[in-house]
Amino acid sequence: EAGVTQSPTHLIKTRGQQATLRCSPISGHTSVYWYQQALGLGLQFLLWYDEGEERNRGNFPPRFSGRQFPNYSSELNVNALELEDSALYLCASSLGGPSSGNTIYFGEGSWLTVV
Amino acid sequence: GDSVTQMEGPVTLSEEAFLTINCTYTATGYPSLFWYVQYPGEGLQLLLKATKADDKGSNKGFEATYRKETTSFHLEKGSVQVSDSAVYFCALRTFGNEKLTFGTGTRLTIIP
Numbered sequence: 071e072a073g074v075t076q077s078p079t080h081l082i083k084t085r086g087q088q089a090t091l092r093c094s095p096i097s098g099h100t101s102v103y104w105y106q107q108a109l110g111l112g113l114q115f116l117l118w119y120d121e122g123e124e125r126n127r128g129n130f131p132p133r134f135s136g137r138q139f140p141n142y143s144s145e146l147n148v149n150a151l152e153l154e155d156s157a158l159y160l161c162a163s164s165l166g167g168p169s170s171g172n173t174i175y176f177g178e179g180s181w182l183t184v185v
Numbered sequence: 186g187d188s189v190t191q192m193e194g195p196v197t198l199s200e201e202a203f204l205t206i207n208c209t210y211t212a213t214g215y216p217s218l219f220w221y222v223q224y225p226g227e228g229l230q231l232l233l234k235a236t237k238a239d240d241k242g243s244n245k246g247f248e249a250t251y252r253k254e255t256t257s258f259h260l261e262k263g264s265v266q267v268s269d270s271a272v273y274f275c276a277l278r279t280f281g282n283e284k285l286t287f288g289t290g291t292r293l294t295i296i297p
Contacts, residue, residue, distance in 0.1 A: 103284060113229075113274065113287040126284055160228055164283075174278070174285055176221070176229035 072097070074177035076161050082183045083151050091146045091180045095163030101125075102144040103164075103174060104136060108157035116159075119144055120166050151184045158182075187212050191275050191288030198265055198295055206260040206291050208249075208275035216277040218242075218251050218258040219285065223272045232260075232273070267295045 075094045083089050095102050104116040115128040119138035133149040142163075148155055162176045192207040210216065220232040220242070233242030238253035247262045258275060275288040 101283065112289045113285075115284045115286070118284050120283075128284075162229075162285075173219075173231055173234065175231065178228040 074161055074163050074175055076159075076177040076180050078180060079178070080181045080183070082185060084185055085151055085153060087151050089148045089151060089155075089182055091148075091159050091161075091182070092143065093145070093161030093163075093177060094143045095161075096175055098165065099163035099175075100142050100166035101164045101172075102138055102142065103162040104144070104146050105160040105162065106130075106157045107160060107179070108154070111157075113160070117146065148182070153184050156182060156184045187216070187277060187279060187286040189275050189277055189286055189288035192291050194272075194290070195292040195294060198293070200267055200295055200297050201264045202295075204260070204262040204265045204269075204293070206273055206275075206293070208258045208260065208288060210256050210258065210275075210277050212256075212277055212279050214279035216279045218249070219276040219278070220247070220249055220258070220260050221274045221276060221287075223274065223290070225271070229274065265293075265295050267297055269293060270295045 077092050101120040103118050106114045117136050118126040122138050136146040138144045158179045160179045162174045164172045164174045189210045217236040219234045221229040222232045223229050233244040235242040235251035241250045249258050249260045272290045272292045274290045276285045
Protein backbone atom coordinates (compact mmCIF):
# COMPACT_ATOMS: atom_id res chain seq x y z
CA GLU A 71 0.00 0.00 0.00
CA ALA A 72 1.35 3.40 -0.98
CA GLY A 73 2.33 5.80 1.76
CA VAL A 74 1.90 9.54 1.79
CA THR A 75 3.26 10.92 -1.48
CA GLN A 76 4.38 14.45 -2.11
CA SER A 77 5.37 16.40 -5.19
CA PRO A 78 7.55 17.95 -6.30
CA THR A 79 10.54 16.62 -4.44
CA HIS A 80 12.46 19.83 -4.99
CA LEU A 81 11.30 23.26 -6.07
CA ILE A 82 13.29 26.42 -6.64
CA LYS A 83 11.47 29.75 -6.81
CA THR A 84 12.45 33.37 -6.74
CA ARG A 85 11.37 35.81 -4.08
CA GLY A 86 7.85 37.13 -4.68
CA GLN A 87 6.70 34.13 -6.69
CA GLN A 88 4.12 31.54 -5.67
CA ALA A 89 4.79 27.90 -4.85
CA THR A 90 2.33 25.03 -4.93
CA LEU A 91 3.06 21.75 -3.20
CA ARG A 92 0.92 18.65 -3.51
CA CYS A 93 0.16 15.71 -1.27
CA SER A 94 -1.71 12.43 -1.61
CA PRO A 95 -2.63 10.79 1.68
CA ILE A 96 -2.65 7.10 2.45
CA SER A 97 -5.74 5.43 1.02
CA GLY A 98 -8.60 5.69 3.51
CA HIS A 99 -7.10 8.60 5.42
CA THR A 100 -9.26 11.71 5.50
CA SER A 101 -7.02 14.00 7.57
CA VAL A 102 -4.06 15.79 6.02
CA TYR A 103 -1.51 17.89 7.88
CA TRP A 104 1.19 20.24 6.65
CA TYR A 105 4.36 21.03 8.57
CA GLN A 106 7.29 23.28 7.83
CA GLN A 107 10.78 22.18 8.79
CA ALA A 108 13.08 25.13 8.38
CA LEU A 109 16.75 24.81 9.19
CA GLY A 110 17.28 25.15 12.92
CA LEU A 111 13.60 25.74 13.68
CA GLY A 112 12.25 22.24 14.12
CA LEU A 113 8.84 21.15 12.92
CA GLN A 114 6.22 23.87 12.81
CA PHE A 115 2.55 22.99 12.32
CA LEU A 116 1.01 24.78 9.35
CA LEU A 117 -2.44 23.42 8.50
CA TRP A 118 -4.81 20.54 9.19
CA TYR A 119 -7.58 19.48 6.83
CA ASP A 120 -10.22 16.88 7.44
CA GLU A 121 -13.09 15.94 5.16
CA GLY A 122 -12.35 18.89 2.91
CA GLU A 123 -12.44 21.50 5.65
CA GLU A 124 -9.63 23.46 7.27
CA ARG A 125 -9.76 22.40 10.94
CA ASN A 126 -6.76 24.11 12.45
CA ARG A 127 -4.04 26.51 11.45
CA GLY A 128 -0.63 27.23 12.89
CA ASN A 129 0.95 30.60 13.50
CA PHE A 130 1.72 31.45 9.88
CA PRO A 131 0.71 34.48 7.78
CA PRO A 132 -2.27 34.27 5.40
CA ARG A 133 0.00 33.92 2.38
CA PHE A 134 0.29 30.27 3.47
CA SER A 135 -2.93 28.61 2.37
CA GLY A 136 -4.17 25.33 1.09
CA ARG A 137 -7.09 23.14 0.35
CA GLN A 138 -8.24 19.56 0.43
CA PHE A 139 -9.93 18.00 -2.55
CA PRO A 140 -12.86 15.53 -2.59
CA ASN A 141 -10.39 12.65 -3.01
CA TYR A 142 -8.65 13.89 0.20
CA SER A 143 -5.49 14.97 -1.60
CA SER A 144 -4.25 18.38 -0.66
CA GLU A 145 -2.17 21.25 -1.90
CA LEU A 146 -0.27 23.91 -0.04
CA ASN A 147 0.15 27.32 -1.62
CA VAL A 148 2.70 29.85 -0.52
CA ASN A 149 2.26 33.30 -2.06
CA ALA A 150 4.70 36.20 -2.19
CA LEU A 151 7.62 33.93 -1.35
CA GLU A 152 10.26 35.19 1.05
CA LEU A 153 13.77 33.86 1.52
CA GLU A 154 12.89 32.51 4.96
CA ASP A 155 10.21 30.28 3.40
CA SER A 156 13.03 28.01 2.26
CA ALA A 157 12.38 24.76 4.09
CA LEU A 158 11.31 21.16 3.89
CA TYR A 159 7.53 20.97 3.75
CA LEU A 160 6.16 17.76 5.15
CA CYS A 161 2.70 16.43 4.50
CA ALA A 162 1.14 13.82 6.75
CA SER A 163 -2.11 11.92 6.93
CA SER A 164 -4.17 9.95 9.41
CA LEU A 165 -7.55 8.39 9.82
CA GLY A 166 -10.06 11.10 10.56
CA GLY A 167 -12.15 11.56 13.62
CA PRO A 168 -11.39 12.80 17.12
CA SER A 169 -8.83 10.30 18.31
CA SER A 170 -5.47 11.25 19.72
CA GLY A 171 -4.22 7.71 19.23
CA ASN A 172 -4.49 7.55 15.45
CA THR A 173 -1.00 7.44 14.02
CA ILE A 174 0.03 10.28 11.75
CA TYR A 175 2.14 9.12 8.80
CA PHE A 176 4.51 11.45 7.00
CA GLY A 177 5.62 11.77 3.42
CA GLU A 178 9.20 12.30 2.27
CA GLY A 179 8.69 16.04 1.98
CA SER A 180 9.12 18.74 -0.62
CA TRP A 181 12.20 20.90 -0.49
CA LEU A 182 11.41 24.52 -1.32
CA THR A 183 14.30 26.86 -2.00
CA VAL A 184 13.62 30.56 -2.43
CA VAL A 185 16.38 32.56 -4.11
CA GLY B 186 -0.89 24.90 25.59
CA ASP B 187 0.83 21.68 24.65
CA SER B 188 4.62 21.52 24.58
CA VAL B 189 7.42 18.98 24.37
CA THR B 190 10.92 19.44 25.75
CA GLN B 191 13.66 17.24 24.41
CA MET B 192 17.23 16.65 25.39
CA GLU B 193 19.52 19.03 23.56
CA GLY B 194 21.78 17.49 20.97
CA PRO B 195 23.83 16.57 19.23
CA VAL B 196 24.52 13.25 20.87
CA THR B 197 27.50 11.16 19.77
CA LEU B 198 27.92 7.59 20.96
CA SER B 199 30.06 4.62 20.12
CA GLU B 200 28.49 1.57 18.55
CA GLU B 201 26.90 -0.80 21.13
CA ALA B 202 26.57 1.98 23.72
CA PHE B 203 23.39 2.50 25.72
CA LEU B 204 21.17 5.34 24.53
CA THR B 205 18.78 7.56 26.43
CA ILE B 206 17.10 10.61 24.92
CA ASN B 207 15.02 12.49 27.46
CA CYS B 208 11.58 13.84 26.65
CA THR B 209 9.12 15.61 28.94
CA TYR B 210 5.82 17.19 28.08
CA THR B 211 3.03 19.45 29.20
CA ALA B 212 -0.43 18.88 27.83
CA THR B 213 -3.83 20.45 28.24
CA GLY B 214 -5.53 17.09 27.94
CA TYR B 215 -4.64 13.43 28.11
CA PRO B 216 -2.05 12.94 25.38
CA SER B 217 -0.82 10.13 23.23
CA LEU B 218 2.96 10.15 22.94
CA PHE B 219 5.16 9.39 19.95
CA TRP B 220 8.76 9.10 18.87
CA TYR B 221 9.52 9.83 15.23
CA VAL B 222 12.85 9.35 13.49
CA GLN B 223 14.24 11.25 10.51
CA TYR B 224 17.11 9.63 8.65
CA PRO B 225 19.36 11.88 6.55
CA GLY B 226 17.53 13.31 3.56
CA GLU B 227 14.25 11.61 4.39
CA GLY B 228 10.88 12.43 5.90
CA LEU B 229 9.66 11.40 9.33
CA GLN B 230 8.96 7.81 10.26
CA LEU B 231 7.01 6.71 13.29
CA LEU B 232 9.33 4.80 15.59
CA LEU B 233 6.97 3.98 18.46
CA LYS B 234 3.99 5.27 20.36
CA ALA B 235 2.08 4.92 23.63
CA THR B 236 -1.50 6.00 24.16
CA LYS B 237 -2.00 5.68 27.91
CA ALA B 238 -0.09 5.85 31.16
CA ASP B 239 2.37 3.01 31.84
CA ASP B 240 2.18 1.81 28.23
CA LYS B 241 5.54 0.87 26.74
CA GLY B 242 6.10 1.46 23.05
CA SER B 243 8.83 -0.53 21.36
CA ASN B 244 10.27 -1.00 17.90
CA LYS B 245 13.66 -1.90 16.39
CA GLY B 246 15.17 -2.32 19.85
CA PHE B 247 14.01 1.12 20.99
CA GLU B 248 11.66 1.50 23.96
CA ALA B 249 9.83 4.32 25.70
CA THR B 250 7.45 4.18 28.66
CA TYR B 251 4.60 6.67 29.17
CA ARG B 252 5.17 8.03 32.68
CA LYS B 253 2.24 10.21 33.68
CA GLU B 254 3.62 10.96 37.16
CA THR B 255 6.78 12.50 35.72
CA THR B 256 5.21 13.60 32.39
CA SER B 257 8.01 11.87 30.55
CA PHE B 258 8.53 9.57 27.57
CA HIS B 259 12.26 8.90 27.44
CA LEU B 260 13.63 6.93 24.50
CA GLU B 261 16.09 4.12 25.25
CA LYS B 262 18.05 1.50 23.36
CA GLY B 263 20.40 -0.99 24.90
CA SER B 264 22.94 -1.25 22.09
CA VAL B 265 22.99 1.32 19.29
CA GLN B 266 24.22 0.74 15.76
CA VAL B 267 25.69 3.05 13.16
CA SER B 268 22.43 2.75 11.25
CA ASP B 269 20.60 4.43 14.17
CA SER B 270 22.25 7.75 13.30
CA ALA B 271 19.35 10.11 12.69
CA VAL B 272 17.33 12.91 14.23
CA TYR B 273 14.79 11.77 16.82
CA PHE B 274 11.64 13.76 17.59
CA CYS B 275 9.39 13.33 20.58
CA ALA B 276 5.78 14.39 19.99
CA LEU B 277 2.37 14.42 21.60
CA ARG B 278 -1.20 14.62 20.43
CA THR B 279 -4.24 15.38 22.57
CA PHE B 280 -7.88 14.57 22.01
CA GLY B 281 -9.56 17.48 20.29
CA ASN B 282 -6.26 19.00 19.18
CA GLU B 283 -5.45 16.65 16.38
CA LYS B 284 -2.11 18.05 15.30
CA LEU B 285 1.17 16.67 16.59
CA THR B 286 3.25 18.93 18.80
CA PHE B 287 6.95 18.19 18.38
CA GLY B 288 10.05 18.69 20.42
CA THR B 289 13.02 20.33 18.76
CA GLY B 290 14.64 17.05 17.80
CA THR B 291 17.85 15.36 18.94
CA ARG B 292 20.54 14.57 16.41
CA LEU B 293 22.18 11.24 17.18
CA THR B 294 25.46 10.13 15.62
CA ILE B 295 26.84 6.66 16.22
CA ILE B 296 30.50 6.09 15.48
CA PRO B 297 31.93 2.64 14.75
